[in-house]
Amino acid sequence: ITLVILVGLFLVQHKGVAAIGRVFGPVMLVWFAVLVLLALPAILRAPEIVAAANPWRAVDFLLHAGWHVSFLMLGAAFLAVTGGEAMYADLGHFGAPAIRFAWFGLVLPALLIHYCGQGALIIAEPSAIENPFYRLAPDWAHYPLVALATMATVIASQAVISGVYSLTQQSIQLGFMPMMRVVHTDQDERGQIYVPGVNWLLAAATLTAVVVFGSSDALAGAYGIAVSALMGITTLLAALIALRWGYNPILVLAVNGFFLAIDAVFFAANSVKLFEGGWFPLLLAAAVAFLMLTWMKGNQVLESVRQTMRMSEATFLGSLASHPPVTLPGTAAFLTAATEGIPMALGRLLERSRCLHERILLITVVYEEEPVIPATERAQVTLVAQGIRKAISKYTPGMERVVLRYGFMQTASIPEGLQCAVASGLLPPEYLEDMTYFVGHEVVIPSPTHPGMALWREGLFAFMKRNAERTGAHFCLPTRQIVEVGTEIEI
Template sequence: MSATAKLGAIPHEDKGRSVGWAALACMGVVFGDIGTSPLYTLNTAAKAASPDGQITPEAVLGIVSLIFWSLIVVISLKYATLIMRADNHGEGGILALLALVSPRRVKQNRRRAALLVVGLIGATLLYGDGTITPAISVLSAIEGLKIYAPQMEHFVVPLTVVILAGLFIIQRNGTSWLGGIFGPVMLTWFIIAGMLGVGGIIRSPAVLAALSPIPAVTYLWSAGPLAFVVIGGAFLAVTGGEAFYADMGHFGPLPIRVAWFGVALPALTLSYFGQGGLLLAEPNSPEVLDSPFYALAPQWAHYPLVVLAAVATVIASQSIISGAYSLTQQAINLGFLPRMTVVHTEGREIGQIYVPFVNWALASGTIAAVLGFGSSDALAGAYGIAVSLLMVITTLMATYVALHWKFNPLIVYAVNGSLLALDLLFFASTSTKLLDGGWFPLMIAFAIAFLMLTWRKGTQVLDALRVNIRERTQDFIERLLVNPPIRIDGTAIVMGRMAKGVPLALSHNVNFNRTLHRNVLLVAVEMTETPHAQDHDRIKVVPIDAGLTRAELRFGFMEQPDVPQGLADAMARGKIEKFDLSQAVYFTGHETIIPLGKRPGLPRWREAIFAFMHRNAQRPDAYFNLPSAQVMEIGIEFEI
């Protein structure tokens, strides 16, 4: 349930306080990534602008102005004001946006098919982002140790690896206990970052000239080819903006906007302007150029600030890890990934689910990034390219949805076209780092996108084969009447992928065992393109004949399908006749795929990959929460 729906049930006098609490909570979840970007953004851009180690006042003002106006246009205008309007029944995120394109109807429209591929690439870019974000965030925080203690430099990478390893290890136990401190810690972080920034502004009030876009335009115009690299560095200030949209369903748009405009944006502005003021005051200081954020703090507060920064970056990392779990669950339910083990923890917002395979894959990629790149400066190039491409894709898909919703085309093309031009500029600037590490998240994204498309196409081939092999319902009923099997007492619940024909598990059982329960319920589970299925539309029941009934259960793509609970609810509503669920037998098919290259649609080598994914998918009884003691599997082979 989205936060908007939750607020709808709250008395009017409590809504203000509820929005306030939601705004506090969302600071840790939504703003963890963008909130810790002051640790590495300005120094990355400043180093790009000063290859000789000397930075000019014009470059400082230009960079600060570029960062500030990027926050205004990309975050405040694009995400907080416009993109968050493209919700899917209150839910946001790239897969919610992809569901609005209706991927199951892509055959009707080539443009939809192209958008499907583009949207899948956008979704997988979040996995690349999820690999880089914990690495660069924690690494940049721990690097603060070497500012006043250069001898600690050799401990930065090992300590970062230990922190990240611990973070991934605790995921299996659930992390809801961290959720309670996320908001207050990030609020403290924003307050301190803003206060430190005030000190830098006081030292050089001239930095306030960067409130105008003119210094940015002037500097970029005169910087020549160097401007492209500087733009790529400044872009790091807006990484994390996609969380505004992705987490909209958890909190609702209003609390996110209140927290952004009321706390996060002012604090980030003060921090960046303060760092710029310090660079104006000490342009030739290597320490300031290396880490202007930490240089703002007095020496006595340096190590407590490192600790606070480390905690804040762990929060940013936890948010992206939890987001990867949620993204995976949505992708499974929408049919883009095979079933995986999804463990439900006790959490309500953070750590609701834990996906072991995703956790350890992210852990391997993140630790490999830390060991391979070795510093936040090296990781900065790898970081921006995935996020900037995701922003391009989000704008493209939001444009399509806006046109589909019949908004004025002239306004849509004018506004979204301008935002797309800015996104493409950022993407082009970050692409200059493609060979310096930008390939890493792109390689992850494209590999996962390839697996998603292989799984989806293989599933379509397999479904077509099922339709051809399945016995027609009417033929099966006639066969039962002509040559009836032995009918035994009780209820059989036969699981099948589609609500047509007779599931192979049932026909095989009748053919070989010559038995059939007196009551047979043919259950097909459909995952809808809405986040949550409506209660009144949860089940569709069609009586057949000879004791057979067909039931189609619907679940939203953000829900975990629970067949027994769905049937119990249907009985309580009088949709199906009551029976004892604890005594029912669930029939499922244990499918084995044999890739032979017989079917059009996939070459044999991709069929082999699909067969491998299918073989290692979670068993249907676990995925649909069927009681294992009541499940009978029927082995079925498919040659494709």
């Protein structure tokens, strides 16, 4: 049943969640209301369980139960908070105030009451410890409760899946992962996206976990280690952000040090389950981290080789003087990662075809450390170096460098960015007429003669580069206006 539900969940991802998203809220309201209603009768039968909500009772138990028992209990009790980390999955979609309101106004009280209800039931009926959740409900309610629990699980899973899509998009824009196809599933909600490659990788990983472990009990070790490690990482990142924002370092270290100590204790308590499933999330995390580091390192090596292959400004000017090019009508836009110098595609075009368009744009897309850049601040247009401009003026009257700025939550569209430049008066409208986009297509060849990475790792990077989304598609360029200029590069 679990496999069928998971397959169905991943199969419908491409349709987006806008249509069914409207029922998510009401279903979850019903879910938490049912949790409270199930627990209240049991609490009324054993009201002393309410004392368990007092944190001092937990501290007192840990102090008097002995370190060995306390350590094991921390690992077991931690499973009650797994899922709390998913609150951050959609933080970029809803914002902190909405999540705080939902957590403190509904989720936390409902869960606290429900867990007290389960505890009260176990006090009254010790045999109920096998399955206290369903034992709280009358027999006639079991099947409806299974259906409701399944719906709530699917909704919670959808929140995490959507969060993975958003994180993937941001990782691509920050240069941590190869370019992938990102599909917007809603015209009104900018954050509703679908990443096909990630969807199927995630599906394969979750289906494998279900088959290998067989039950949620067998996955308890994986839950504990994954969530406790994630909470520790979140605390460290919160401290780094606070320091970057200029908060008092002593205050930052004191507050985050307190929470980090708690996270470390829980991680240590869960680490005893390393060989009982805890290895699974660590293995997945290590694999993903290795791929990301390989991609980043490979791009650094690739850029160092590019710098040796790029035509210098002096060589470019010398080529113009010795072999005057033919002037072509229209605008040529050259995509380049560098904000200075001559793009490789432009240099190769001049070498092979001896022609230049009457208008040339050197376009660079930059992702800022902000979620959204307004359209009015999208484009920056500057003149190329005066020496080049003067030398080519007889062949091409216009040659500008355009920097298009996007936030890490935005999808870069070069045509949209150029329209913003025209609307802001930075470019004449005629620059967008008869436009041809020249895009470099690099074929990476691993070579043992170049330092930087092991040969097998260079091969892995070349494979990732070969299977990354094409630059033109990634930046929403019109297919019929693209000319790819191929280059083989040994690294």
